[in-house]
Amino acid sequence: MNKLFAIIKREYLQRVKTKGFLIGTLLMPIFILGISFLPALMMRSNLGESIRLVVIDETGQLFEPLEAAFSEIKNGKGDAKYQLSQLKSGESLEQGIVSLGQKVNAGELDGILVLPRAILENNQFQYHTKNIGNFEIIQTVERTVSGVVRSLRLNESGLDVELVKKLNNWVSVKTFKIGESGSQEQRAEISFLFSMIMGLLLYMMLILYGQFVMRAVIEDKNSRVVEVILSSVKPFQYMAGKVIGIGATGLTQFLIWVATAVLISMYGLVFVKSFAPEVSQLVLPQVSPWIYVAFLAFFLLGYLFYATLSASIGSMVNSESEAQSYQWVVMMPIILAFFFMFAVNNSPNSLLAVILSLIPFFAPILMFSRILAEAAPLWQILISFVIMILSIWGSLWVCGRIFRVGILMYGKKPNLPEIVKWIKYS
Amino acid sequence: MTAVQLSGVHKSYGDVHAVNDLDLVVTEGQVFGLLGPNGAGKTTAIRMIMDIIKPDSGSISILGQPNSGRLQDQVGYLPEERGLYKKMVVLEAIVFFAELKGISNKKSPPKAIEWLTRLELDKWKDHKIEELSKGMQQKLQFICSVIHQPRLLILDEPFSGLDPINTNLLKDVMMELKENGVTLILSTHLMEQAEKLCDSICLINNGKSVIQGQLADVKRKFGINRIKMRYDGDAAFLDDKSLVAGFDDYGQYVEIVPAEKVKPQLILERAIRQVTISHFEISEPSLNEIFINAVKN
Numbered sequence: 005m006n007k008l009f010a011i012i013k014r015e016y017l018q019r020v021k022t023k024g025f026l027i028g029t030l031l032m033p034i035f036i037l038g039i040s041f042l043p044a045l046m047m048r049s050n051l052g053e054s055i056r057l058v059v060i061d062e063t064g065q066l067f068e069p070l071e072a073a074f075s076e077i078k079n080g081k082g083d084a085k086y087q088l089s090q091l092k093s094g095e096s097l098e099q100g101i102v103s104l105g106q107k108v109n110a111g112e113l114d115g116i117l118v119l120p121r122a123i124l125e126n127n128q129f130q131y132h133t134k135n136i137g138n139f140e141i142i143q144t145v146e147r148t149v150s151g152v153v154r155s156l157r158l159n160e161s162g163l164d165v166e167l168v169k170k171l172n173n174w175v176s177v178k179t180f181k182i183g184e185s186g187s188q189e190q191r192a193e194i195s196f197l198f199s200m201i202m203g204l205l206l207y208m209m210l211i212l213y214g215q216f217v218m219r220a221v222i223e224d225k226n227s228r229v230v231e232v233i234l235s236s237v238k239p240f241q242y243m244a245g246k247v248i249g250i251g252a253t254g255l256t257q258f259l260i261w262v263a264t265a266v267l268i269s270m271y272g273l274v275f276v277k278s279f280a281p282e283v284s285q286l287v288l289p290q291v292s293p294w295i296y297v298a299f300l301a302f303f304l305l306g307y308l309f310y311a312t313l314s315a316s317i318g319s320m321v322n323s324e325s326e327a328q329s330y331q332w333v334v335m336m337p338i339i340l341a342f343f344f345m346f347a348v349n350n351s352p353n354s355l356l357a358v359i360l361s362l363i364p365f366f367a368p369i370l371m372f373s374r375i376l377a378e379a380a381p382l383w384q385i386l387i388s389f390v391i392m393i394l395s396i397w398g399s400l401w402v403c404g405r406i407f408r409v410g411i412l413m414y415g416k417k418p419n420l421p422e423i424v425k426w427i428k429y430s
Numbered sequence: 431m432t433a434v435q436l437s438g439v440h441k442s443y444g445d446v447h448a449v450n451d452l453d454l455v456v457t458e459g460q461v462f463g464l465l466g467p468n469g470a471g472k473t474t475a476i477r478m479i480m481d482i483i484k485p486d487s488g489s490i491s492i493l494g495q496p497n498s499g500r501l502q503d504q505v506g507y508l509p510e511e512r513g514l515y516k517k518m519v520v521l522e523a524i525v526f527f528a529e530l531k532g533i534s535n536k537k538s539p540p541k542a543i544e545w546l547t548r549l550e551l552d553k554w555k556d557h558k559i560e561e562l563s564k565g566m567q568q569k570l571q572f573i574c575s576v577i578h579q580p581r582l583l584i585l586d587e588p589f590s591g592l593d594p595i596n597t598n599l600l601k602d603v604m605m606e607l608k609e610n611g612v613t614l615i616l617s618t619h620l621m622e623q624a625e626k627l628c629d630s631i632c633l634i635n636n637g638k639s640v641i642q643g644q645l646a647d648v649k650r651k652f653g654i655n656r657i658k659m660r661y662d663g664d665a666a667f668l669d670d671k672s673l674v675a676g677f678d679d680y681g682q683y684v685e686i687v688p689a690e691k692v693k694p695q696l697i698l699e700r701a702i703r704q705v706t707i708s709h710f711e712i713s714e715p716s717l718n719e720i721f722i723n724a725v726k727n
Contacts, residue, residue, distance in 0.1 A: 010529035018517065228513030232574065235480045235507040236530035412483065 007237045008245050015220070015249025020256060029257050032205075033264040053079050055114045055141060058107075060091045060100050062121040069152045070117075077144065086144075088117075101132060108134055117145065123153060182378070199349055199376045202299060206369055207342045210306050213254045214314040214334050218327060220246055221318030221411070230411050239408040243319075244400075247311045254307060255300075262296055298375045298385075305392040306368025309399055310334055316403035319410035321417050329417075337365035345373045352379030362388055364395035402427055431494060433458040433582050433613035434479055439488030441474055441637075448474040449485070450637035456615060456630070458493075461608055463628035463645075464617040465717075467725055471637035472617045473510060476584055479615075480507050493581060503532045506580035510587045510617070512571045516560040520551070520570060523559060524577055531578035538577060545573045549599065564591050572600065576607070583607060586617045601627065621718040631717070633724055640724045645717075652720045656713045657686040657694050663705035673697060683709065 019025055057074075061067040071088045079085040091100050097118065107113040115133035123129050131145055158165045221243075224230050233242055317330045344366060348357045352374045361370035361380070371388045374380040380388075409426040410418070418426070436454040440447070449471045456462040466472050477483045478490060481497050490497040493504060514523060521542055528538035546552040549569045554562060562570065568591050576583060585604075589597050604627065608614060618624055624631060631648060633641040641648055660683045668677050668686070673696065675689040688697055694712045701707060 006532065006534075007530050010526060010535075014515075014518075014526050018515070224513075227516065228509065228511040229515060230513065231482070231509040231511065232507065232513050232527065232571075233530060234482045235505070235509070236502055236527070412477070 008241050008248075011233075011237070011242060011245025012249040012252065015246055016252045019216075019250065019253045025253065025257070029260050032257075032261055054083070054085060054087055056087050056089075056112075057115045057117055057145075058089050058091050058104055058113060059117045059119065060097060060104075061119045062097070063119055063123060065156065066119050066123070066149075066152060069155065070149065073148050073152050077148070105132065108132070115141075115145075117149070119149070124157065127153075196349065199373055200345075202295070202376060203342065203345045203369060203373050206299065206303060206306070206372060207338060209254060209258070209303055210310055210338050210368060211335065213250060213307055214310045214338075216250050216253075217247055217311045218314040218318040218331075219324065220250060221315050222321065222324055222327065225319065225411060226322065234411070239411060240404045242411075243312070243315050243404060243407050247308065247315055251304070251307050251311065254303070258300065258303065295376065298372055301389070302368040302372040305389070305396065308396045309364060309368070309392065310338070312396070312399045312403040316406040316410065319407040320413070320423070322414060326417050338369070341366040341369040345369055348373055349377060352377040358384065362391060364391055367392055405429070431458045432456060432491075433460075433493060434462075434615065435491045436475070436479070437489050439475070439478060439485045439490060441471075441478060441483070441485050447637050449478070452488070452634065452637065452639055454632055454639065454642070456613060458613050459608070459611055460629040461604070461614045461616060461627050463624040463631035464615055464634070465619065465621070465624055465631055465721060466634040467619060470634045472634060473586065474637075475634070476507075476586060476615070476617060479584065480505060503578065504581045506575040506578065506583040508572055508575040508583075508585045508588055510590075512568060514559050514567060514571060514574070516558070518559055519555075520546070520557055520559060520562070521555040523570070524573055527574040528577045531580075533578050542573070542577060545577060548603065549573060565593060565596055568592055569596065569600070572603075580612065582613045582615070584615045584617070587619075588616065589618075589620065589623060621716065621721050625717045633721060635725050641720065648720065649715055649717070652715070652724070655688065655694060655715060657688065657697060658709070658711040658713050659684055659686060659701065659707060660709035661701065661705040661707050665701065665705050667697070667700045667704055670700075673700060 059067050059070065061070075067088070067090045074086040074088055075084050077085045091104065095103065097120075101116060101118065104113060104116045108115065115131060118130040118132065120129065129149055131142065133141075136142070155165050155169075158168055224233070224246075230242070237245075313334050317327055317333065320330065321327045344360055348360065348370050351357060357370070357374060357379075360366050361374050362384070367388050371380060371385065375385065405427045406423060409429065432455055434454065434456040436452050439449055439452045439454075441449040452471070452475060454475070464472050464475065474483070478485050479492065479497070481502055492501045495501060515526075518526070521539065524542040524545070525535050525538050528542070529535055543552065543555065546555050549572070551562075551566060551569055551573075554566065559567060559570065572585075572588065575585075588600060588604075592600060604614060616624065616627060625645070628645055630644050631642070632639055641652060643651075665684070668674050668684070671689065673689055673692055675687045677687065678685045686697065688694060698707075698710060701710075
């Protein structure tokens with residue numbers, strides 16, 4: 005037992021003392037902070053933005069109402085966001101687009117609105133711009149032009165525009181999340197984003213720490229330290245020491261992150277307000293402490309399961325490049341689980357989601373993501389724990405046997421029948 | 431008392447019989463040479479003694495008890511392929527390896543300093559291992575194998591990579607350990623070293639014991655005396671097959687292998703009649719010769 009502890013201690017201390025650990029630990033909160041604050045910061049930098057559009061109006065009756073409608077749209081500083089002007093030269097439509105296009109390319113103009121004569125009948129107009137990826141602007145332009153065209157049609161048919169608008173008003177949804185402490189307003193996309201970030205974090209940690217274990221075993225094997233160690237401890241003790249020591253490093257990292265997250269949710273708003281006073285609300289969702297507990301539990305279960313697999317892979321090979329031909333055993337299920345996560349997020353209570361989230365290879369990510377969606381009843385979580393623990397036990401048994409033989413083998417990497425023989429060999 | 435006993439031990443990897451029906455007895459307090467060419471099965475035998483791998487059949491007892499993991503703490507092992515954590519600090523590494531042998535990290539540091547001083551490494555105790563030269567790492571590895579005061583010490587090619595000064599230093603340390611009652615098993619293919627250090631030897635080839643016993647007995651039994659002679663004149667007697675089985679002319683001197691049952695005395699008598707002798711010496715058979723003969727046969 006003391007020997008196991010000595011291996012764990014060495015592995016842990018040697019890792020925590022490295023620069024890599026420090027950098028990795030600091031980068032993640034910065035990454036999360038970035039995701040949380042970036043929208044606020046971007047909003048700030050776009051405050052005084054103005055979009056210059058030239059309108060080629062073939063109908064001759066749309067420009068003025070359009071200019072009036074666009075002037076209502078303000079930017080962050082309270083000025084009109086869109087500046088419209090009309091092309092009045094005698095040029096043809098094509099010529100106009102070419103000459104204005106040059107201005108767009110030169111950066112003197114942001115876009116050209118072409119409203120053809122037939123717009124009232126075929127419901128189509130053109131918007132020429134450099135950046136067709138900016139959905140926000142395109143949607144605004146579409147919405148505004150539609151509104152103006154609709155008003156014009158209503159006017160022509162003699163209806164009361166204001167009345168029709170009022171009757172036609174859009175009904176919008178406000179989302180509330182039902183949690184332990186009742187129902188709280190929360191925007192759906194933030195809750196989705198949060199699930200994704202947590203899922204991604206779990207996915208990255210499982211892959212990364214599995215890699216660490218594999219690499220550590222290969223290093224020890226190559227530097228021949230294993231021979232000395234195995235003359236003092238059992239292979240199983242050694243493997244367990246490696247896995248637990250490296251896992252403890254991951255745990256340390258996670259606790260640092262949780263502390264950061266708690267600090268942000270307590271003082272983050274104050275901090276942001278100090279340099280961006282117009283931000284009145286942080287996009288961080290309310291997180292129940294149980295989520296952190298669940299994350300921790302599924303990280304540990306997933307880690308133990310995958311790390312023993314990784315350790316046995318490391319023991320079989322002589323180099324990291326050789327390991328690549330076995331690594332899919334670990335990588336594939338984790339990557340698949342990550343992709344299933346999107347589907348599971350959409351319908352966390354479907355039979356497929358329940359089944360997938362109980363399979364040990366996927367459970368750490370999928371069951372956790374169902375817990376985030378508050379779709380997993382307690383009994384399913386408990387069953388998942390039991391399945392995971394049994395799987396870890398099985399994985400320890402199989403991998404321990406592979407490890408015991410593999411760690412002392414040098415030269416040709418084993419094929420499947422050989423590995424099976426190692427497992428059977430007592 | 432026997433320190434190590436192997437009876438009918440067998441170990442194969444696939445079709446290869448790495449160790450084949452090996453019997454071995456190491457008496458306590460001796461320096462025992464486990465000799466053999468590369469690939470003879472020495473390392474496999476040692477790994478089984480260390481309980482790193484299990485034999486397919488046969489029994490092994492260590493320090494009078496059947497082999498088990500519990501005995502590992504009383505055995506020290508310097509493997510042929512050295513292995514240290516390069517990023518670790520020298521002193522920390524020794525303390526770590528002592529912990530693996532069940533010595534608490536409070537007890538080991540003074541002992542570690544003592545050893546570092548003895549092997550002239552004390553200045554390096556706070557350096558990272560990767561900063562040490564190969565020879566220094568070798569000495570450090572040796573310290574890691576003796577820090578827990580083992581009763582049995584297994585050294586696999588302990589002198590490889592050491593300069594003559596450090597080789598002597600290590601040899602002295604080994605003799606000190608022997609005087610303190612430690613049993614040493616020395617695995618090597620360097621026969622001169624074995625000849626100087628070992629009380630008993632076992633020569634293994636293809637996984638089997640070929641020659642085994644006290645060094646002096648082995649030499650008497652398997653060795654052929656040779657004559658080293660320097661002379662002037664025409665040594666026609668060298669071609670007499672009833673007298674000389676073979677000879678090597680080295681220019682400065684000639685080395686003669688007497689024919690069967692011919693005493694060196696007789697050769698001297700014949701030589702005096704034909705040439706002027708300036709040097710005549712009967713040399714003991716070297717372990718090297720015994721080794722080469724045994725392996726070739």
